[in-house]
Amino acid sequence: MVLKKELSHGDVEIEVRGNLIGSLVGEFREALNEEIGSPHTLIRLDLDKVRAINSSAIGSLLFFRKRAQEAGKTVRLVRCSPELRQTLLAIRFDKIMDMPGEEKPGTAGSGR
Secondary structure: OEEEEEOOOOEEEEEEEOOEOOHHHHHHHHHHHHHHOOOOOEEEEEEEEOOOEOHHHHHHHHHHHHHHHHOOOEEEEEEEOHHHHHHHHHOOHHHOOOOOOOOOOOOOOOOO
16 A cells, blocks of 8 residues: 655655555556656655565666656655665665665764
8 A cells, every 4th residue: 555645735755555566566656656746845755664675666766766856856765664674775775865774974873
């Protein structure tokens, strides 16, 4: 299931509940494509309930990110399950998009 929540006039959050495989990929792609023409400038993706993702969904996410940037929008991955995070790190997705939970350079040991 894909849910959208408008957080403010310019921000929306897309939450995915279930693995991004099979028919859910099409629903995810539709939700992403709707946002290209929307007035939202910040699109937050909540993938905390996603444990698995297939190559079609990864491709859709990458293509959406590119189209959103071309339209002047920002896409942020705000939550990610540990299982999905491990998969995305294995394919070096963190080099393309910031991922929640990753430590930024220079922040290790801060506060000491």
